[in-house]
Amino acid sequence: MDLERSRLARPFPDLPQIDGVTVRVARAGYKTWDRADLTFIELAEGTAVAGVFTTSACASSEVEMGREQVKQGYARALIVNAGNSNAFTGYRGREAVEQIVAQVSDALGCSGEEVFVSSTGVIGVPLPKDKARAGIAAALDAAPCDWEDAARAIGTTDTFTKGARAAAMLGEARVELVGIIKGSGMIAPDMATMLGYVFTEAAVEAAFLQEMLATANAATFSCITVDGDTSTSDTVLAFATGKAGNAPLASWDDAGADAFYAALLEVCRELAQLVVRDGEGAQKFIEIAVTGADSDASARRVGLAIANSPLVKTAIAGGDANWGRVVMAVGKAGEPADRDRLSIGFGGTWAARDGQPLPDYDEAPVAQHLEGEDIRIDVDLGIGSGRGTVWTCDLTHGYIAINADYRS
């Protein structure tokens, strides 16, 4: 099926080149589509890498290998195959990844540990080795391309290309961070549930890059959900080429570390929100802010219980300020809550305070808010100081059409 561009789509930003990063794409032909579907990103020697991966117990070979590879901290290449996730394919899938790693490490004269592979698409079909081999050979011969070409090539059911940027001053050096991401369905937290990549010319030690990425992930990718379904391939990798020449960042105390983290967080948040904006069938972007929880972690779990509730998501789709369904979702979250202290609002207007509907509740501004595309739900649990914000989209006929009406 041809999917219409999401009405919540954002234009692809103007992304700068990152010194030490060369982007190429090629056609491996993993599906019968007329587009590039293999992305080859070459990284300068000494590039530090960090990664977070799906917690799925049925993760793909790519994820299993990536979890090990990030431990040594360096990367020379990233290959992304689109159209076939290579998950649940046993030893044959593993062999395909090993072949890719060997071919690329031979070509670049680097260690196999420094070659990262991601695959996304159908589950259960081993990645065809002949197509992968020819695709990589073609990529090695290809001219460099721009970020949007790569963002397009890593996509599958995505309806628009997704990228983000931010910058930070590290002493005298201004460093850029750019990110691209793909993801539309099978999106639920538990790390990331999509493929996302962040690149920077800053010099950052791998262990500290990992710490910052994990921290940013907890507040961004782990706070989004489209359908509560967690993919078997999800991966976010961050690469720092070091070409900016700054004194390498190694801890939170280093000058510029806070500025760099703020930029990383900004890129991650934008990428995460773009995935929600391309949620299958999404008509509305929903931000759910939970305050007054027992802890920040508890606030996030309450937020996700609301964000994953099909009854809440369909209510928003229908423009219905059905705060009773929000109460329900809070109640089922399994987190500390007190019915008689709970307050719920939409778009800045409280509908219920302290466990009861407001007697003078004026539905008019709420109804107007719900007609928009950007919806805000506030939930105050009234029992502590924990807070968290999560993002999701509504549940519409479009989701059913994409996932039930057509065979995958």
Add this chain to the structure above:
Amino acid sequence: MDLERSRLARPFPDLPQIDGVTVRVARAGYKTWDRADLTFIELAEGTAVAGVFTTSACASSEVEMGREQVKQGYARALIVNAGNSNAFTGYRGREAVEQIVAQVSDALGCSGEEVFVSSTGVIGVPLPKDKARAGIAAALDAAPCDWEDAARAIGTTDTFTKGARAAAMLGEARVELVGIIKGSGMIAPDMATMLGYVFTEAAVEAAFLQEMLATANAATFSCITVDGDTSTSDTVLAFATGKAGNAPLASWDDAGADAFYAALLEVCRELAQLVVRDGEGAQKFIEIAVTGADSDASARRVGLAIANSPLVKTAIAGGDANWGRVVMAVGKAGEPADRDRLSIGFGGTWAARDGQPLPDYDEAPVAQHLEGEDIRIDVDLGIGSGRGTVWTCDLTHGYIAINADYRS
């Protein structure tokens, strides 16, 4: 909106009268509908009661009171209000329930603790006391009615009336068990997530009835899900009038206890499955059998992760044997699993064994199975001997239409 009768509906069974139970219905007018919406069930003196309730942190006053009331073990009346759940209504909701309890205990000359109240419907509107008072007065004057009248009166968005029966021999005495239930949306395990009632003329001590009901609940009501959303009002109560005159059952060692439990389990399972058959928008009834798990509890949680996955549910709606989505759901369940030992089948045909698609997998019988209304998914985790079965329905445009296209 007028909902069409579910295509998965079953005819209401021929249910016998239960000695010691008198059923009446009345019109309280909780909504602007032209039907009975207050059910009044009078129970003989000495009727034992057991109950299981929602674990929601935002449960209604009815649930809070019921949890306390079952501890003393006896019941003289059950009142069910349909059209208003009275949940999230603060002290005003509580007052309405206390008024009902006082009015009924006065009329029957019993203790208030023996009067059980359930309410179902919209959240956040205090149950109108005047309508409740007039409705109960009308019920007290009404002629007794049959079980299907009560099954209809307790319903809200239900599209068909639901009842079940079973019998057991206790020595010379044949005892009947009958049950009625309502529920269609906001259905997820964590006890029961709907209102269900079982009645028997058997003599059973309350503590043992509670033990049997809790055990049966774990294998039936706690194994169903429509949308993963847990209601704030869910309740299952069992009443044993003792009119059969058998020696009261007090432990699993008593003669007839096993037969009685088997009958109770049968009624609970049938009632639970009927709720799934009336799942909002349901076109297919899905049984998911999980074997080879770390434990029975783990098998159930894996089964529910599959049953609650919108991607699995939409795949079944589309007749798509998409076992990759089942792999995904197993992976996200958070339970012990080994990708390379996992096997998945549909309708008795294995599609994947030991972590890989079967090379000689014949999709034809699977495709034929998926065209039917009763779908069976087998998942063998291959790591232990835990097993469990859960039931759900598919996710269709009907669910979206019911919950998003119309204001509640």
